[in-house]
Amino acid sequence: MKLVQQLIACAEAVACRDKTHASSLLLELRANALVFGTSFQRVASCFVQGLSDRLTLVQPLGAVGVVGIASKTVADTSEKDEALSLVYEICPQSNLVVYKSLETLQAKDFNVEDGEAVVINSILQLHCVVKESRGALNSVLQRLHALSPKVFVLVEQDSSHNGPFFLGRFMEALHYYSAIFDSLDAMLPKYDTRRAKIEQFFFAEEIKNIVSCEGPARVERHEKIDQWRRRMSRAGFQPMPIKMIMQAKSG
Template identity: 40%
Template sequence: MHSLSLLQTTLNRHHNPFVCSPFLLHEMLSSVDAKLSAALEPASASAARGRDSRALDGSPLRELIFECAQAVARHDLDRSLGILRYLASKVPEAGDAGERVGAYFTRALACRVAKRLEAAGGNGPEGDHSELLASLRIPDAPSQEEIHAAYLALNRVTPFLRFAHLTANQAIVEEMEGEDIVHLVDFEIMQGVQWPPLMQALAERPGGPPHLRLTGIGSSPDILRQTGNRLADFARTLNLPFEFLPLVAGGIEQVSVDMFSKREGEVVAVNCVLQLNRFLEKGPDSLKAFLEMIQTLRPKVVTLAEREANHNQPQFLDRFGEAYRHYAIIFDSLEATLPPRSPDRVTVEEVWFGREIANIVSCDGADWVERHETFEQWREIMESAGFHSLPPSTFALAQAKLLLRYYPSEGYRLFENDDCLLLGWQDHPLFTVSSWH
């Protein structure tokens, strides 16, 4: 018997995922947002402040930013500071997509120059760089509450996270068909918005639901407790036998196999959404040890979601150029679907993507943690660790296509691969989801 698709079970038990209406999908997704996110959502990050200045043409702005990056790469502080001061007075914070992404890369370059000046113990040939940073309105590092708010906003306004969640969930449901005790291990559960559709699919499984145990890993005991309570309440409405097992860890690299309360007879599924890239800064031995730890859990399926980008290049200009291309495409997608002053758009750009841009451009060494890789590299890593890919099912592809009908723009596109599904904007893949055993 084929496994029921997640949207199939969620949308009033429709038999074929191709015939579910966009209206029903909209209802389901909106309901999940309302029940599991809105009530406990932290305060949004501060909105960007507009600036009265002449908008620059996209092409000259990009050329100036790349010229500045080249000056930074060759340690030319005079030229770097001169271009940055010019850009600080000209780049609008609330312009079009090209201007907005340019503003974040300008900020990131300014932070890199400031770090270099501070390391040298002076302010450089052009005077006090603190004035430059202030003129660029570089915000303080976001709090955990602001990061969680940005995560929820990203989940609302783009299909990227939902695509990752639903595609991973579909693989888990299919692999867990017929199992009596299912143990999910989620590395970085956040608010748990991934799991209600899967819980509903399991609750409506022919022959009755399994007993579901969910180990949620996170750094905040309070957020884990709130997430566990919400999911337990949701499970009760489904009559789904459910246990939530919180596991507090400062980072997934701190998790060890003896922290899991595995039981006899249960079947394990491991979920890693935007997590494995965190190990790239620590070196191949750290990632190898983590994958070996996962193997000791003997999971039936491991689901991965990662960026389709190469931000792990050691040469600064190489990773700068790749990052600019990647985030310019993402900002284009936000502009096509959200108004310029949308609070959600500002939150996602500043707290989520802006934070990533700042890390990729301004940091080196152990501080540089946003080291994304392409699927080809992840496939090589997983296969060398002894994992084998599971091809995405026709149900996974069908529900991914249906999901995109929920969003107002036709620019989002699916890319099929024998080993994964990719979601992107126009002709550019941006996110990839794969499953392994």
């Protein structure tokens, strides 16, 4: 309980731009939020990284600017790619291929032949196109709808990490990722290297982006299922119960 309270107090201090208090709390948190500790200590270590990154970018009150983070190195990217492959190894029902930026995707990129049935399988990708203006995602969905797919399978995190206010977003993310780390704790041993890589190079990167970034730099903009339903409906897609898909497949 003390670790939770320290984490929330630190987030509040960062939100208030109280660098002195936040730095003091981060010092304590780094000693208690162990990467190979309990499931909550492990998830807390990821939030500590995010809070630390955000604190380094905190500007004095009255200053104008966008909070962002430095670009990833090649090593960072390869480590995250490896962690991502482990996620799909543990969850083999998922398969992900990304050829180019979704925002520049065009119908010609799919090489669809006349009369060919199109099935779109989008796994954990479209939330990265969500922006404050919403225009970018709407354009992508309209281009995908123009392909007249028979089925569009959309898999996204059912969570609310795109709120405009830092503290609200922080609390939502803390609850969400705590549950994920509890699941990993039940699935994999404490010192399993696969678990450590998934936590530190995949989920930690998401957490740090949600916590430390603002503006265009914040790409982990997960939203609730109701928001996705409305957005997909506006783009012309209609929901279909899974049992209907299975019936069509068996027929």
